[in-house]
Structures are given as structure tokens and as C-alpha cells.
Amino acid sequence: MTPRGGVALQGPELHDRLYKTWSREPGLIGWLSSVDHKEIGRRYIITAFIFFALAGVLALVMRVQLATPESGLISADRYNQIFTMHGTTMMFLFAVPVMEAVAIYLVPLMLGTRNIAFPRLNAFSYYVYLAGGVMLWVAFAMNVGPDAGWFSYVPLSGPQYSPGKRVDFWAQMITFTEVAALAVSVELVATILKQRAPGMRLDRMPLFVWGVLVTSLMVIFSMPSVTLASSFLIADRLVGTHFFNPVEGGDPLLWQHLFWFFGHPEVYIIFLPAVGFVSQITETFTGRPVFGYPFMVLALVSIGLLAFGLWVHHMFAAGLPRLGYAFYTAASMTVSIPAGVQIFCWIATIWAGRPRFEVPLLYVIAFIVTFVIGGLSGVMVASVPLDLQMHDTYFVVAHFHYVLIGGGVFPLLGAVTYWFPKITGRMMSETLGRWSFGLLFVGFNLTFMPMHWTGLMGMPRRVYTYPAGMGWDMLNLLSTVGAFLTAVAVLLFAINVLRSWKLGAIAGSNPWNAATLEWSTTSPPQPYNFAHIPVVESRTPLWDMGDQLPVMTGLRVDERETLLTSVIDAAPDLREPSPEPTIWPLWAALFTTALFVGSIFTPWAIVYGAVPVALVLIAWFWPKLGEPAEEPVMR
Numbered sequence: 001m002t003p004r005g006g007v008a009l010q011g012p013e014l015h016d017r018l019y020k021t022w023s024r025e026p027g028l029i030g031w032l033s034s035v036d037h038k039e040i041g042r043r044y045i046i047t048a049f050i051f052f053a054l055a056g057v058l059a060l061v062m063r064v065q066l067a068t069p070e071s072g073l074i075s076a077d078r079y080n081q082i083f084t085m086h087g088t089t090m091m092f093l094f095a096v097p098v099m100e101a102v103a104i105y106l107v108p109l110m111l112g113t114r115n116i117a118f119p120r121l122n123a124f125s126y127y128v129y130l131a132g133g134v135m136l137w138v139a140f141a142m143n144v145g146p147d148a149g150w151f152s153y154v155p156l157s158g159p160q161y162s163p164g165k166r167v168d169f170w171a172q173m174i175t176f177t178e179v180a181a182l183a184v185s186v187e188l189v190a191t192i193l194k195q196r197a198p199g200m201r202l203d204r205m206p207l208f209v210w211g212v213l214v215t216s217l218m219v220i221f222s223m224p225s226v227t228l229a230s231s232f233l234i235a236d237r238l239v240g241t242h243f244f245n246p247v248e249g250g251d252p253l254l255w256q257h258l259f260w261f262f263g264h265p266e267v268y269i270i271f272l273p274a275v276g277f278v279s280q281i282t283e284t285f286t287g288r289p290v291f292g293y294p295f296m297v298l299a300l301v302s303i304g305l306l307a308f309g310l311w312v313h314h315m316f317a318a319g320l321p322r323l324g325y326a327f328y329t330a331a332s333m334t335v336s337i338p339a340g341v342q343i344f345c346w347i348a349t350i351w352a353g354r355p356r357f358e359v360p361l362l363y364v365i366a367f368i369v370t371f372v373i374g375g376l377s378g379v380m381v382a383s384v385p386l387d388l389q390m391h392d393t394y395f396v397v398a399h400f401h402y403v404l405i406g407g408g409v410f411p412l413l414g415a416v417t418y419w420f421p422k423i424t425g426r427m428m429s430e431t432l433g434r435w436s437f438g439l440l441f442v443g444f445n446l447t448f449m450p451m452h453w454t455g456l457m458g459m460p461r462r463v464y465t466y467p468a469g470m471g472w473d474m475l476n477l478l479s480t481v482g483a484f485l486t487a488v489a490v491l492l493f494a495i496n497v498l499r500s501w502k503l504g505a506i507a508g509s510n511p512w513n514a515a516t517l518e519w520s521t522t523s524p525p526q527p528y529n530f531a532h533i534p535v536v537e538s539r540t541p542l543w544d545m546g547d548q549l550p551v552m553t554g555l556r557v558d559e560r561e562t563l564l565t566s567v568i569d570a571a572p573d574l575r576e577p578s579p580e581p582t583i584w585p586l587w588a589a590l591f592t593t594a595l596f597v598g599s600i601f602t603p604w605a606i607v608y609g610a611v612p613v614a615l616v617l618i619a620w621f622w623p624k625l626g627e628p629a630e631e632p633v634m635r
Contacts, residue, residue, distance in 0.1 A: 132176020286353025
């Protein structure tokens with residue numbers, strides 16, 4: 001690497017110069033101003049898991065209430081708030097954000113670049129996400145939490161049946177989280193398409209990166225739909241419009257179409273990054289590349305496309321033309337084909353490799369088992385006659401928890417265990433990890449397997465109590481016991497994380513002998529990620545080249561720069577200045593928060609709140625004299 005003075009730098013001198021260039025200022029202001037993707041990613045991950053814990057506590061409260069018939073532990077009103085907060089937190093504040101959070105941390109490292117694209121936007125997205133979650137939970141603590149379900153169907157959530165501000169807080173929380181999710185998705189797409197290491201053609205990208213790319217594009221195309229729906233809803237409630245009022249020409253089914261056009265792709269927005277987790281873990285712990293790489297990529301893309309043709313199967317009970325029933329039934333069953341291809345590719349990889357059954361791979365096996373069960377029950381409810389009988393019963397609750405926990409949480413916990421040494425430089429305890437995994441697998445199945453039977457026996461979902469003598473008593477008690485066993489498992493996992501963060505065995509740069517680029521740098525990575533930008537010549541560069549990984553020179557040492565490459569072949573293209581740390585994203589998020597929260601009480605807040613937001617954005621984007629322009633890179 002050659003600085004402006006023309007003298008080649010190596011070793012400690014190179015590290016010192018790069019560290020000074022890419023590190024932030026110390027102290028609170030420096031911490032709040034950070035635009036390092038690793039710091040923002042860690043904050044996202046920790047915050048998402050805090051929301052996960054809060055939602056888990058609410059789940060335990062619900063299970064205690066339902067453990068016995070005719071329970072009077074909590075009132076119907078409070079129960080409505082609790083199940084709404086549980087679902088809303090899990091879907092909007094945990095499941096999607098945590099997948100994007102892991103991608104924020106890992107994707108630049110896996111691509112061999114020094115920071116994510118649009119790093120200041122990345123910081124802004126985190127602050128907006130945090131503000132939306134805090135707003136919702138403060139409202140719940142003040143007994144004005146939403147109570148119309150995480151889906152907020154109209155007319156129940158409309159002004160006639162839900163007076164007050166409960167649904168308004170829910171609708172604006174949607175706006176917060178969707179702004180954050182869309183911002184992150186744009187950053188990830190730009191990073192993946194334009195900042196890959198030289199030589200990392202599209203057909204050499206890690207499967208996790210492929211999963212993130214498809215997921216990010218799905219977010220960009222699906223989430224404006226739910227943002228539009230929530231905006232229509234709050235306009236009906238606050239301004240007096242009639243988007244969903246049939247008396248004035250509106251249509252309540254419009255809400256369902258707009259919501260589920262986002263809601264069903266959201267399942268795959270959660271699932272596809274998990275597919276990437278499973279692929280990377282399987283590759284590492286079998287010692288061979290994932291079987292059928294082209295088929296895996298095609299399956300990812302196919303699921304991303306098919307996911308947009310399934311949303312109406314949530315509305316079979318609403319009444320559809322016969323042709324609509326046939327089309328959405330066929331589409332709902334078709335999506336199982338690419339998912340099945342992926343399952344068989346992982347099984348073939350494990351079969352043909354030399355598997356090491358350490359904790360991350362155990363989570364992969366649990367994922368395969370539970371997701372197949374959830375997928376099979378999903379094909380069942382895709383059949384119209386069965387769906388009409390099981391709609392809004394506990395069978396559906398069991399189905400989507402097998403899909404979302406089996407297809408999302410199991411791979412996520414495996415991924416945390418797998419990449420924990422890269423993030424912290426320490427190894428997690430294998431013994432605690434195995435205990436946590438075993439208890440979680442047993443507790444999860446004990447919680448949700450009985451719900452299939454309670455649903456088939458007619459127990460409706462979203463009821464706060466039930467009469468004795470229905471045959472549901474023992475099954476509900478088993479589910480409650482399983483829920484507490486699951487909570488113990490999650491607590492053990494958290495203890496393992498906290499203990500290992502300071503006391504775990506020291507990890508080297510590549511403790512698992514993995515094949516992808518993030519394992520070629522230090523654990524934890526330096527602020528600049530890579531001293532030299534690596535050059536990729538295969539899908540498994542560390543296995544093929546080891547310590548002899550070729551590198552590229554030409555980036556400046558004393559200025560923040562990233563290398564831009566061509567979209568298809570990742571040929572070196574331009575040197576792009578990378579923004580410095582700044583406090584403006586925080587200020588922009590604070591004024592945006594004031595605008596959104598104020599609009600819950602008066603629509604004039606949008607008008608008056610737009611002024612300080614605009615001023616902050618002007619200051620944020622004000623051009624700096626002397627900024628280097630894009631330049632051709634040394635080839």
C-alpha cells in the first residue's frame with residue numbers, strides 16, 4: 001500500500017496510520033457519532049435481543065394465563081395489549097431488524113471492504129429504529145399499548161372500535177421501523193453490488209451474502225406496502241379520511257391486501273438470511289463447500305419472487321373467487337419446492353462431508369427438523385378446505401412458530417455462536433452451549449407441538465381464557481411448562497454470551513477453519529477491517545489460498561476510502577471517499593422522532609416538524625470543501 005508520499009507501508013506502521021484514519025473520537029460524543037458498520041451492527045444486535053427478551057416475558061405471562069381454564073390472572077384488556085405487543089415486538093422490532101443487524105456487521109467483512117455503503121444513513125437507521133421501539137414500549141408501560149393484534153385489522157383498529165391513542169402508537173411504530181429497514185436494505189444492496197473484493201464475481205459470493213441481497217430487495221419492494229397501510233390507517237383515525245370505511249366508499253379488505261402483501265414476504269425476509277447462516281455453518285463444520293451452489297442461489301431467488309404471490313392465502317376465510325382460491329393455493333404449495341431443494345442440498349453436504357457436531361451445527365440440525373415440520377403444516381393450511389377449518393385456531397399459531405422460530409431463531413442462535421469469536425475475540429462455552437441447545441429444542445417442541453392438537457380440537461387463538469371441560473386443559477399446561485423450559489434455555493444462552501464476552505477462551509482469527517473472508521482479519525476486526533483489500537479467486541478463498549491470499553494496493557492510508565468494483569465481475573473501478581463520523585444522523589433521528597410522535601396527537605406536527613428535519617438534513621449533507629472526488633483505482 002502506497003500513501004501520498006509514495007513510500008510503501010507495512011506492518012505496525014501501516015496499522016497505526018490506518019487505525020488513526022478509521023477510528024472514531026473517544027468518549028460519548030465519539031460513540032454517538034460513530035459510522036463504523038461493526039459498532040452500529042453490534043448496537044442493532046444487542047437492542048434487537050433486548051426486545052426479544054421483553055417479548056419473551058410477555059409470552060410467559062400469556063402462557064401462565066392459559067395454563068389453566070377460567071384463569072383470572074390478567075384482564076381481557078391487558079391480555080389484548082400483551083399479545084399485540086408480543087407479536088408486534090417479535091415481528092417488527094426483533095425478527096427483521098436482527099437479521100439486518102447481523103448483515104450490517106458481517107457483509108462488509110465477507111465482501112472484503114472497509115465499511116458499508118452510506119455509513120451515516122446506517123447510523124441514522126439505528127437511532128430511528130431504537131426510537132420507534134422505545135416509543136411503543138413506553139406507551140405499553142403507560143397502559144396505552146396497542147391492543148388490536150400485530151396485524152391491526154380494520155374496522156377493529158379503526159376510529160369507531162378503537163378510540164384513544166393505542167392503535168396510533170402502533171401505526172407510527174410501523175413508520176419508524178420501516179424507515180430503518182428500508183435504509184438498511186438500500187445500504188446492503190449498494191454494498192453487495194459495488195463494494196465486493198476484486199475477483200469476487202456474483203458466482204463467488206458467499207451464500208449468506210446472496211441471502212442478504214435477495215432479502216434486501218424484498219424489503220425494498222414489500223415494506224412500502226405496510227407503510228402505506230399504516231399511513232392510511234392513521235389518516236382515517238386522525239384526519240377523518242375513509243380509506244377503510246365502506247360507508248364512504250372505502251374497503252376494509254384493502255387493509256388486508258396491503259398488510260399481507262408485506263406480511264407474507266416478511267416470513268421469507270426472516271427466513272432467507274437464516275438460509276445464509278445455515279449454509280455458512282454447514283460449509284465450515286463439514287469441511288466442504290455447500291452442495292449445489294447454483295441450485296441454492298436459484299432457490300433463494302425463486303423464494304424471493306414467489307413470496308410476492310402468496311399473500312392472499314392469509315385471506316381465504318374472507319371470501320375469494322374460485323380462480324383466486326386455485327391460484328393462491330398453487331402458489332403457496334409451489335414455494336415449498338425451492339425450500340425443499342435447499343434442505344436436500346444441506347443434507348447432501350453433511351452426508352458427503354466430515355461433520356463436526358459442535359454447537360453451531362447442532363442448531364442447523366434443529367433448524368432442518370423444525371422447519372420441515374412447519375413447512376408441512378404450511379402446505380396443509382394452503383389447502384382451502386383445511387384452512388377454513390383451522391383459520392384463527394391454535395394450529396396456525398403452532399405452524400408459524402415452527403416456521404419463524406425453527407426457521408429463524410434456531411439458525412440465528414447458531415450464527416451468534418459461530419460468529420461470536422469474530423465479534424468479541426473470545427469463544428463461547430461448548431458445555432453451556434450444548435445445555436442451552438438441548439433445553440431449547442425440548443422446550444420449544446413441548447411448547448408448540450401440543451398447539452397443533454388444541455387447534456384441531458377447536459381452540460381459537462387470541463382468547464384470554466377458556467372454559468373447563470373442552471379437552472384443552474392438559475395440552476395448555478404442557479405448552480406452559482415448555483415455555484418456561486424455553487425461557488431457561490434462552491437464559492443459559494444469555495449467561496454463556498455474557499460470561500464468554502470477558503472470560504471465554506481467546507479465539508484466533510479463524511478458530512473454526514472457515515473459508516470466507518471475514519475470517520482472514522483479526523478477531524475482533526480493526527476499525528479499518530482489512531490492512532490490504534483481498535483479491536478473491538474462488539468461492540472458498542481461505543481454503544484455497546490460506547495465508548497466501550493475494551491483496552490489492554492503491555487506496556490512500558490517511559483518508560477514508562473504499563474500493564468500488566463492477567457489478568458482475570467485481571473488477572476494480574473507482575476509489576470512493578467514505579464519510580467521516582458525525583453527530584448529524586443522531587440529530588436527524590431525534591427530530592424525525594419528534595415529528596412522528598407529534599403526529600400521533602396532531603397532523604400539524606408533520607408540517608411544523610418537517611422544518612427542523614429539513615434544516616438538520618441540510619447541515620448533514622452540506623458539501624465540505626476539499627472533499628476528494630471519485631478517482632480511478634490503481635489496477
